[in-house]
Amino acid sequence: MKLKKKIALTTVAAGMVLSTLSGLPLSQKGLQEALGVSVAYAASSNVENAFSQLSAKLEAIKEQLSNTTHPILDVDVLPKVRSAINGLGVEAIKPVLEKFQAAEVSDEEALQLFQSLALVSFGDAKTLGEVRADNQAALSKLKKYAKGQDITTADVEAFAKQLTGEVNVKKVMMAIEVGDVQSAKKEIVRALKLTIDSGSNSVSKALQSIDLTQDELNLVFDNITNGIGKENFKKGTIVMAVAAARSELALSTITSSDFSLKLELKDKSSLLQGLGQYITQYSNLIDWYVDGVKVSDGKIPSAKAGTKVHITAKVNTLDVLKDQIIFFTDENVPSGEVNPGPGPGSSGGGSVSGGGAAVVADTVLPKFDDILSAFKSSTQSLSVKFAAALEKLSTLNVASLIKVENGKSVLSISDEKAVSYIKAVKAAYDNLVKQAQAIDPAFKAPKLSITLDLGTTKTDAVEVRLSKKLLESALENQVENIRILANGVVLGLPVAEFKADTIASIAKESNDVATKVTNLPLASSVYSFVLNVDGKNVEQFNHKITLSLPLNGKNVNGEYLTIAKIVDGQLLILGGNVSSSAVTKSRNSLSSYVVVENKVNFTDIANVEAWAGKEIRAVAAKGIVEGKGTGTFDPQAKVTRAEFAKMLVKALDLESTTAKNQFSDVADNSWAAPYVAAATAQGIINGVGNDKFEPNAEITRAQMAAMISRALKLTKATTASDDSVLNAFTDAGEIPGSLKSDISIAVNEGLIIGSNGKFNPNGSATRAESTVVISRLIK
Numbered sequence: 001m002k003l004k005k006k007i008a009l010t011t012v013a014a015g016m017v018l019s020t021l022s023g024l025p026l027s028q029k030g031l032q033e034a035l036g037v038s039v040a041y042a043a044s045s046n047v048e049n050a051f052s053q054l055s056a057k058l059e060a061i062k063e064q065l066s067n068t069t070h071p072i073l074d075v076d077v078l079p080k081v082r083s084a085i086n087g088l089g090v091e092a093i094k095p096v097l098e099k100f101q102a103a104e105v106s107d108e109e110a111l112q113l114f115q116s117l118a119l120v121s122f123g124d125a126k127t128l129g130e131v132r133a134d135n136q137a138a139l140s141k142l143k144k145y146a147k148g149q150d151i152t153t154a155d156v157e158a159f160a161k162q163l164t165g166e167v168n169v170k171k172v173m174m175a176i177e178v179g180d181v182q183s184a185k186k187e188i189v190r191a192l193k194l195t196i197d198s199g200s201n202s203v204s205k206a207l208q209s210i211d212l213t214q215d216e217l218n219l220v221f222d223n224i225t226n227g228i229g230k231e232n233f234k235k236g237t238i239v240m241a242v243a244a245a246r247s248e249l250a251l252s253t254i255t256s257s258d259f260s261l262k263l264e265l266k267d268k269s270s271l272l273q274g275l276g277q278y279i280t281q282y283s284n285l286i287d288w289y290v291d292g293v294k295v296s297d298g299k300i301p302s303a304k305a306g307t308k309v310h311i312t313a314k315v316n317t318l319d320v321l322k323d324q325i326i327f328f329t330d331e332n333v334p335s336g337e338v339n340p341g342p343g344p345g346s347s348g349g350g351s352v353s354g355g356g357a358a359v360v361a362d363t364v365l366p367k368f369d370d371i372l373s374a375f376k377s378s379t380q381s382l383s384v385k386f387a388a389a390l391e392k393l394s395t396l397n398v399a400s401l402i403k404v405e406n407g408k409s410v411l412s413i414s415d416e417k418a419v420s421y422i423k424a425v426k427a428a429y430d431n432l433v434k435q436a437q438a439i440d441p442a443f444k445a446p447k448l449s450i451t452l453d454l455g456t457t458k459t460d461a462v463e464v465r466l467s468k469k470l471l472e473s474a475l476e477n478q479v480e481n482i483r484i485l486a487n488g489v490v491l492g493l494p495v496a497e498f499k500a501d502t503i504a505s506i507a508k509e510s511n512d513v514a515t516k517v518t519n520l521p522l523a524s525s526v527y528s529f530v531l532n533v534d535g536k537n538v539e540q541f542n543h544k545i546t547l548s549l550p551l552n553g554k555n556v557n558g559e560y561l562t563i564a565k566i567v568d569g570q571l572l573i574l575g576g577n578v579s580s581s582a583v584t585k586s587r588n589s590l591s592s593y594v595v596v597e598n599k600v601n602f603t604d605i606a607n608v609e610a611w612a613g614k615e616i617r618a619v620a621a622k623g624i625v626e627g628k629g630t631g632t633f634d635p636q637a638k639v640t641r642a643e644f645a646k647m648l649v650k651a652l653d654l655e656s657t658t659a660k661n662q663f664s665d666v667a668d669n670s671w672a673a674p675y676v677a678a679a680t681a682q683g684i685i686n687g688v689g690n691d692k693f694e695p696n697a698e699i700t701r702a703q704m705a706a707m708i709s710r711a712l713k714l715t716k717a718t719t720a721s722d723d724s725v726l727n728a729f730t731d732a733g734e735i736p737g738s739l740k741s742d743i744s745i746a747v748n749e750g751l752i753i754g755s756n757g758k759f760n761p762n763g764s765a766t767r768a769e770s771t772v773v774i775s776r777l778i779k
Contacts, residue, residue: 060247061240068368070312070325071427072242073420074235076477078122081236084228085118092223095215118224122236162195242324249280249327251311254334259300261288263313263327286326287316292363306335323416364396364421368428375432382443386436393428394448395485396421399455408505409457409486411464418470425450426477449481449492450474460508462486471498481546488582489527492546500534514594518564518571523556524549524583524595526566531590542658544586549595551581556597559614560621566592573598575622575650577778586653598622602633605768612768615775622778624650625771635768642672642695644704644770645679648711651774654678663693670695684710701769702735702761705752706742708773712749729759736761751776 065075090097090107097110225233252262263280288295289312290304300309312328315321371393378385402409413421426448433445454462464484474482474495484491489506509526527549531538549563563576563585576585576595583595600620605613616633619625624647628634639647649655659681661673672695679685684707687693699707723740725748726732735743743761746752752773754760765773 061243064243064246065239066431068372068428068431070328071424072239073324073423075239075427076423076430077232077235078239081122081228081232082119084232085115085122085224088115088224088227092227093220094223095219122240162198238321238324242321242326245326251327251329251331254300254331259333261295261298261300261311261313287314288312289314300333304333306333308332323420363400364398364417365424366393366395366397366428368393368424368431371428372432372435375435382436382439386432386443386445389432390429390446390448391451393432394425395451395453396425397455398452402454402457404458405463407459408461408463409454409459411452411454411462413465413467413470415467415469418467419473422450422470422473422477422479426479447480448478449483450479451483451485454484454486456487460487462506464504464506466493466498466502466504468499468501471495471502483546488550490546490548490582490584491529492548493531494541494543494545497541497543497545498533502534503532505530505532509592513566513592514564514571514596517566517569518596520564520571520596520598521554521556522552522594523554523561523597524552526592526594528592529590539591540589540657542588544588544653545590546584546586547593548582548584549593551583551595557599559618560597560599561595562598562622563593564596564598566594571596573621573623575624588655588657600627601631602627603631605633605635608635608768612772615772616768619651619771619775619778622651624774625767633767635766635771637767638698638764639704639767639770640696641685641693641699641703642666642676644699644707644765645685645695646672646675647770647774648684648707649675649678651778652711652715654682654684654711654714656681662691663687663695664691666693666695679707682711682714684714698764699770700761701752701759701763701765702739702743704765704770704773705746705761706739708751708777709742709746709749712745712751712777726759729754729757731758731760734761735759 065072065078088111090111093111097107228236248265249263250266252260252264254261263286265280286298288298290300290309292310292312295301309331310328311331312325315324315326371389375385375389378388380388398411398413401413402411404410429445429448433443436443436445452464454464462484464486466482471482479495481492481494484493484504484506486506487508491504491506493502493504505528507528509528511522511526513526514522529545529547531541531545547563551561558578558580561576561578561583563574563583565572565574565587573596574585574587574593576583585593598621600617602616602620605616608616612635616625616635620627620633628637655674656678659674659677661668661677662680663676666673666676676685676693676695680687685693723744725744726735726740729735739761743752743759747759
């Protein structure tokens with residue numbers, strides 16, 4: 001064969017090496033796709049047929065990659081793989097580069113061709129037509145250089161089928177499962193070389209003639225897989241394999257006389273078969289679920305006759321595929337004699353680790369499609385409808401998984417189920433963010449938290465077991481908090497805090513625990529919280545734990561409600577955010593807590609009652625400010641910089657156990673040190689230079705406004721305000737230029753106002769003034 005003919009075949013061979021990146025190692029999907037692309041260029045008579053068949057296949061795969069009803073596990077790795085492919089250099093294809101150069105194809109053109117093939121193999125959004133257009137220069141040169149080449153689609157099909165038969169799919173799957181990419185690669189290359197050397201058809205004979213060595217195949221494979229990264233290569237391979245299989249599989253016809261569940265290929269004549277074909281040959285690989293309940297005999301239960309059911313099939317072998325939903329469909333079940341289902345005393349479902357209850361996946365996960373549809377049709381503002389949708393899609397209904405043990409309602413989720421739930425929610429969240437940003441590209445989505453909703457339990461004591469694997473998966477999927485919701489109580493756990501198996505315990509205690517230490521009216525029951533991490537009870541945390549206690553419905557004034565900690569026979573007022581049904585507070589420690597109505601009266605606020613009385617009582621009720629003793633508040637007293645730092649930190653739950661004091665004039669053992677450190681760490685306050693803070697200096701109104709603005713930006717969405725808003729004050733020129741941008745936000749948000757047309761930026765703030773500002777901030 002002439003050298004010019006060999007060049008086009010080199011493209012085919014290189015495509016086959018590239019295609020092993022997607023094509024499964026678990027199937028030969030990517031290999032056959034690459035062959036289809038390459039032959040489309042070499043055999044012009046079959047160009048459109050080849051592209052039509054392959055394009056339809058790829059579109060079906062892409063549809064599965066974006067599925068939110070049953071997201072493919074680890075699908076979020078594909079963007080990382082594509083990014084790595086785009087970052088490959090010419091060195092990656094150096095083993096075959098000379099053969100491209102002989103066809104006058106530049107190094108850059110050759111690299112782009114390889115990248116395009118690899119990106120297609122990993123579900124890139126581009127169509128084959130776009131790929132062909134992107135590489136038109138290289139392909140035209142190769143086609144011209146390979147003039148006279150004669151390979152038919154039938155030859156390619158014969159070659160692909162032979163290769164499919166040569167690869168030991170199970171061997172490759174097991175190698176990938178244990179992370180042995182080299183053994184998987186070796187098996188693929190062995191089968192490819194053996195098929196080429198057989199010379200049984202024109203494709204293998206042509207490839208023989210270009211003297212393509214196994215070393216060349218190994219080197220190109222190594223370069224590209226190393227560029228992607230072995231772990232991401234492994235995950236990406238599995239994702240594409242599952243997507244391909246889903247696109248290939250169909251449910252065998254169900255009749256009134258046979259309700260057995262079996263899978264078959266949609267198109268038995270297509271050469272583009274992969275894992276799907278393997279699955280159909282081994283029915284023992286599949287576990288079947290009907291409406292979320294596992295059917296052990298692979299048949300639809302009699303109770304479903306004449307109804308519409310949701311059917312899913314999961315792979316039950318090999319960890320790399322275990323719990324992957326390989327097929328799903330809605331099916332109308334005909335009437336007739338069918339399997340009666342599990343007998344008395346049998347749940348018909350799988351069990352979770354730790355003795356948990358049967359897992360019914362479809363009742364645990366929310367209905368993502370319905371939530372997204374409601375979001376799209378809602379006429380509410382984007383932020384409001386996004387928040388509503390996010391709350392629904394991030395809530396898992398785990399009540400069915402609870403088991404009562406030793407007087408406690410215990411929730412334990414198997415690692416496999418937990419990981420699948422988390423990934424499903426993350427995929428739905430990403431889709432929701434995508435939809436929101438399509439409406440407003442500047443939209444910033446809140447971080448993802450997942451709620452485990454236990455509902456109303458049979459016992460007052462609840463125990464939730466969170467495995468290390470569950471917590472690791474949450475962290476990997478950018479879940480910020482796991483919220484436990486039981487009997488109206490919420491315990492929010494920051495995922496970054498927990499590195500080992502964790503048991504969260506919530507117990508409703510007798511009201512006597514509180515009434516023994518206080519005469520204040522109780523607005524909730526008393527609850528105790530315990531966290532056991534790696535076998536040890538932990539009371540102090542680096543990240544904030546969130547508590548939300550449900551109100552008991554008694555007639556109390558919400559302005560004065562606060563969460564209180566019961567410790568050492570005393571009641572410690574903590575404050576909290578009040579809603580119509582609960583009070584929420586963040587803590588670095590855990591104990592027993594209750595909501596109380598803490599109405600605080602002062603005898604010396606009559607002169608400020610009209611504009612500050614209500615606010616002083618409300619802020620004092622939450623422990624943010626305190627009186628001066630003997631029932632006095634001293635409203636006209638000036639506020640120091642340290643005192644206002646404390647007010648801000650307590651009002652916004654910014655206390656920190658890790659923030660360090662940075663100022664030489666703030667003693668580490670002083671009452672102010674932790675508050676100044678926390679406010680400094682958050683960027684709310686600055687020093688005055690030379691490592692000084694001047695904690696006892698009176699805070700000016702300008703400084704107070706700037707600090708309140710910075711605090712606001714930390715906790716709420718704010719809109720930048722033009723400094724012109726300050727022109728309303730006749731003394732605007734006295735406002736320090738460095739503080740104007742912050743002060744303008746505080747003024748625009750209505751947090752601070754002037755008097756008689758003046759802002760009085762250099763005047764000292766009083767206790768009454770600062771308390772009113774704090775009250776506005778926390779509302």
